[in-house]
């Protein structure tokens with residue numbers, strides 16, 4: 001069985017849910033505490049053993065490529081000023097040379113189309129997909145659990161969490177079959193079903209391990225929900241030939257493409273950081289108490 005070495009991170013989306021912040025800046029560069037959202041996805045991929053990342057970008061996203069490049073002027077300035085802490089931070093996030101590839105999705109035709117744009121760089125091997133809007137919060141990253149299950153089961157693995165049964169129309173939903181490792185076999189998948197049509201409340205949370213045969217199906221460019229080329233529809237077709245397993249995530253995902261998810265992520269990560277918790281805990285608690293008193297009045 002081939003090891004999962006490569007990950008695709010689609011970053012071509014326009015971020016319309018977050019205007020005006022995303023008018024001139026990619027949504028993937030919004031910061032959770034002090035690092036851009038996309039950095040969390042890269043760290044999570046590296047933690048899961050990924051050694052090459054393929055970004056599927058679009059127009060106005062070049063700042064993401066610059067962010068992962070070396071900044072010699074900045075390094076020189078920090079060195080002259082003796083700012084060793086800042087230099088160490090830059091060093092920590094610097095990907096090794098050649099670890100990243102960038103390709104463009106030329107038109108916003110859907111997530112399935114974005115993944116398909118990476119086909120030549122991925123080649124004939126299993127690969128991971130991380131949707132960077134979804135920021136993983138927990139003891140270990142969500143993808144590590146999905147890759148662990150893949151190492152036991154082979155086939156394809158999708159990370160899942162449970163959602164409010166009334167909110168299935170916001171996500172891709174999987175059907176639950178027999179137990180497999182720490183997860184279960186998937187019996188079917190539907191993109192954004194109404195609660196009545198949903199096979200369960202296990203939603204696809206934005207982390208996948210897929211076999212390369214998915215590219216052939218995506219290449220047919222069939223449209224699905226929202227008239228987009230949907231990854232979920234292609235996976236449902238691949239399920240006729242290959243096994244799919246669900247890896248329930250023990251932590252939680254924050255949808256940083258939405259205002260509420262983004263604010264919650266900032267609070268959760270700030271409160272979890274030893275260097276920041278004490279600086280923000282009291283002020284946040286006071287703001288919440290004040291708000292509660294206002295609401296009660």
Ligand code: G1P
Nearest residue numbers: 111134171172203204205206232
């Ligand atoms: C995409 C996927 C969906 C998944 C969701 C997670 O939808 O198509 O299956 O549940 O991401 O965020 P989107 O949010 O792009 O509409």
